[in-house]
Amino acid sequence: MTQPIDFDNLNMLKSVIGDELKPILNSYLELTPKLIEQIRQDIAQQDAPNLKIHAHTLKGSSANLGATQIPPLSLQLEDMGRHNQLENAGEVFAEIELAYAQLAQVLQNYIAEF
Amino acid sequence: MTKSRALILIIEDDVTTRTTLAKVLQKSGFNVIEAVNGRDGLNQFIKHQPLLVLMDAMMPEMDGYETITAIRHYERERAVPILMLTALEDLSSIDRAFEVGATDFVTKPINWSLLSQRVRYAIRSSQIEDDLRRSQAQLNYAQKLAKLGYWEWDAIHDQVSGSDSAFRLFNIPKQDGINLDNFIANVLPQDLAIIQQTIAEASRGQSHIGVSFRVQNPQRGLSHIECIGEVQYDENGQMTHIIGSVQDISRLHKAESMIDYQANHDNLTDIANRSFFTEELSQHCINLKPSQQSAVIIFDVDRFKAINDNLGQQDGDSLLVSLAQRLKRITREGDFIARLGSDEFAVIVRQFQDSKELNLLISRFIQDLKKPFIIHEQELFITYSMGIASYPEDGTTAEQLLRDANIARGQAKQHGGNQFLFYRAEMNAEAKHQLMLENDLRRALENGEIEVYYQPQVDGHTLQPVGAEALVRWNHPKMGIVSPVVFVPLAESTGLIVDIGRFVLMQAIKQLEIWHSMEFNTLRVGVNLSARQFTQSNLIADVQEVLTQTKIPARYLDLEITESFAMSNAEQNINILKSLKAMGVSISIDDFGTGYSSLAYLHSFPIDTIKIDRSFIANLQTKEGQAIARTIIAMADGLSLEVVAEGVEDESQIAFLQEKNCDILQGFKFGKPMRAQQFIDYLTQSKFAKDTP
Structure with a gap:
């Protein structure tokens, strides 16, 4: 299975900012579940404009850390929000939840080895 | 040379990305300020003047494009580099970023190892560009200075500094911190007036002096x-410095006549x-016999400063030159013309038979003056405020005639410009009264005499309150309430309107917060x-500041400008309106129908509402009245603009406007302008009346 995160990118960040990467990762781990919950609600309420914004944020924050699976999935949701076609949003969302669970595990291990 | 750490502004709504950006840039030796959305970003930009901006494209409140537009409009001269953060897959966003004025873009996901190099490169190229501009200017100057003295006057602190040769030319021992009066102490006394006049012109906006x-x-x-010299001004148009050269031209101008x-x-x-004019008029008055008739006309261009700002210094100057040439052409052979100051001109009408002839002369003169000027193949219409004083009725000396013509001109300006007035004895008293009123108005704000009243606006169908128009009132301690018709033009001509306007804006927002806290949260x-x-x-x-300090969404603030003003300088006004619009406020055109504009043209303005x-x-x-109202409402409807009817006073008007689906009504029928507390009582009552059928 491919890694949920690009370790080269993560290590590059670590080499630039050092120990201060830790609070950034912690804040990502704290904020992302909330964001995912908002996306769940957006889909439940068929709120396309908010889905577009929240998926966009999830895409950006995950991609910048080097996440590999979440960004393309988020982009799909963002496009669905943009075109107001939420029929398949539920399926993509399930994949995001799964991908995040894996990513969170990997990041927690990474932090523990700091 | 050691440089302080460069300041970078990051505008990004996502916390993780923003913090990571900040940390990476700090580690690379930059100082960083963070903003969480476009509006916050614009605010921080104005406050901190960063060296570079990193901007996210998609954000709530103001998005990245709107923010760049607003920043570019705000800074005017220097272009701070703005790097836009965009997703790689989104090519159209990159195009749009460049279109609104971004310097470069950084694609997401961000390549962290390259980021600080990109930032450093962008800062360096903008500095090189700046330095280049500056050194080019210095070089030009240096060449000119070869045989000249160089001097600089700090107008705020009244201090002159300059090269050795400048002090030598003024015949003053070289010293630090000398004031202007002492610096020019050896200028021939009769020439001091010319220097003073030149400085007065500079302070009025004449940016190149000689x-x-x-x-x-x-x-x-x-x-x-x-x-x-070249004159420098601060952002309020206040003169701060004059920098220039000085040269001994004695040998160049040996011929006395030339000098x-x-x-x-x-x-x-x-x-x-001016000095020649005064001399000539004095001589003319001495030569005249009391049986002869003569007159002095003094006029200036209405809102010249704005015209000049809009055209730019060079075109503003050529407008003045064209105006002078036209004056030569349209005056009679023996008449004498002069330029008294920046946009101020005068004519001595040497002789005429009777007042009928003078009237004829003047009306022809005005007709000719009013014809448009052509600047860059565009017609420019300008208007004038003109005062006329007659010999011997109004005075028999140059001093009296000049004073009287000036007072009449001041009155013409006071009454809105675009007119000419003959001096009348009462004007003297009026001018004194105006001066007193002006002095009182200067203290009115700090004395708490300026108050904001609120006139209800109601929904066209339910007749329930939807908001209010804030109207300024002046409680004069002796004269009682002074009409805005009287004091607003006065406040405009003195510049006090800027402080008063800010005060009204802040008061109105404060009241809006109170209404919204009282369950009237859609007003x-x-x-x-x-x-x-x-x-x-x-x-x-x-x-921007007012909006930042309140939690009330910007759309509940409606800014109104009059139709005639909107049209007067359409191009520039559209840009300012767009910046305001980008902050989310709503824009109305007031007094609609009184100007010359067509609704279709107005549609290119970023407006939401027109007020009939x-x-x-x-x-x-x-x-006829019905047809006009019906047409305005129908056309506004076609352009999806909201319509407010002003001055609604009776039931038949309501019925008509309701039938035509006018959105909002305002007028005595629903309430006169009232104090803040009264308006709250009014809101509570109308709610009570609605809730208890």
Whole structure:
């Protein structure tokens, strides 16, 4: 299975900012579940404009850390929000939840080895 | 050379990305400030003047494009590099970023190892560009300075500094911190007036000055000196510095007549200057017999400063030159014309038979003056304020005639410009009264005499309150309430309108917060913007600040400008309106229908609402009045603009406007302008009346 995160990118960040990467990762781990919950609600309420914004944020924050699976999935949701076609949003969302669970595990291990 | 750490502004709504950006840049040696959305970003930009901006494209509140537009409008001269963060897959966003003024883009996901290099490179190229501009200017200057003295006057602190040669030319020992009066102490006394006039013109906006005068020197006798300078202003238009060169031109102008000509003529337009005019008029008055008739006309261009700002200095100057040439052409052979100051001109009408002939002369003169000027193949219409004083009725000396013509001109300006007035004895009293009123108005704000009233606006169908228009009132301690019709033009001409306008805006928002906290949370407030407020560059920053300090969404603030003003300078106004619009406020056109514009043209303005002028509502009982109102409403509807009817006073007007689906009504029928507390009582009552059928 491919890694949920690009370790080269993560290590590059670590080499630039050092120990201060830790609070950034912690804040990502704290904020992302909330964001995912908002996306769940957006889909439940068929709120396309908010889905577009929240998926966009999830895409950006995950991609910048080097996440590999979440960004393309988020982009799909963002496009669905943009075109107001939420029929398949539920399926993509399930994949995001799964991908995040894996990513969170990997990041927690990474932090523990700091 | 050690440089302090470069300051970078990051505008990004996502916390993780923003913090990571900040940390990476800090580690690379930059200072960082963070903003969580576009509006916050614009605010921080104005406050901190960063060296570079990193901007996310997609954000709530103001998005990245709107923010860049607003920043580019705000900074005007220097272009701070702005790097836009965009997703790689989104090519159209990159195009749009460049279109609105971004310098470069950084694709997401961000390549962290390259980021700080990109930032450093962008800062360096913008600095190189700046340095290049500066050194080019210095080089030009250096060449000119080869045989010249260099001087600089700090107008705020009244201090002159300069090169050794400048002090030598003024025949003053070189010293630090000398004030202007001492610096020019050896200028021939009769030439001091020219220097003072030049400085007065500079302070009124004449940004390039040139003046020649004579300096006394015991060893060398009289030397003829020429000064050329550039004037610098701060953002409020206040003169801060004059920087220039000085040259001994004695040898160049040996011929005495040449120097006389220089001293007597305005060097931009080449017609007589103020001192020559005064001299000529004095001589003329001495030569006249009491049985003869003569007159003095003094006029200036209405809102010249705004025209000049809009055209730019160079075109503004060529407008003045064209105006002087036209004056030569349209006056009679023996009449004498002069330029008294920046945009101020005068004519001596030497002789005429009776008042009928004078009237004829003047009306022809005005007709000719009013014809448009052509600047860059565009017609420019300008208007004038003109005062006329007659010999011997109004005075028999140059001093009296000049004073009286000036008072009449001041009155013409006071009454809105675009008119000419003959001096009347009562004007003297009126002028004194105006002066007193002006003095009182200067203290009115700090004395708490300025108050904001609120006139209800109701929904066209339910007749329930939807908001209010904020209207300014002045409680004069002795005269009681002074009408805005009287004091607003006064506040405009003195510049006090800027402070008063800011005060009204802040008060209106404060009331809006109170209403919203009282379950009237859909009400909005309309605030009038005057022309003067609109043209001063701080308006955007003021509105921005007010919006930042409140939790009320911007759309509940409605800014109103009059139709005639909107049209007067359409191109520039559209840009300012777009910046305001980008902050989310709503824009209304006031007094609609009284100007010359067509609704279709107005559509290119970023407006939400038009307010039909009260004169049309007052005319609703006539067929013609009905047709006008109906047309305005139908066209506004077609352009998806909201319509407010002003001056609604009776049931038949309501019925008509309701039938035509007018959105919002305002007028005595629903409430006069009232104090803040009364308006709250009014809101509570109307809610009570609605809840208890």
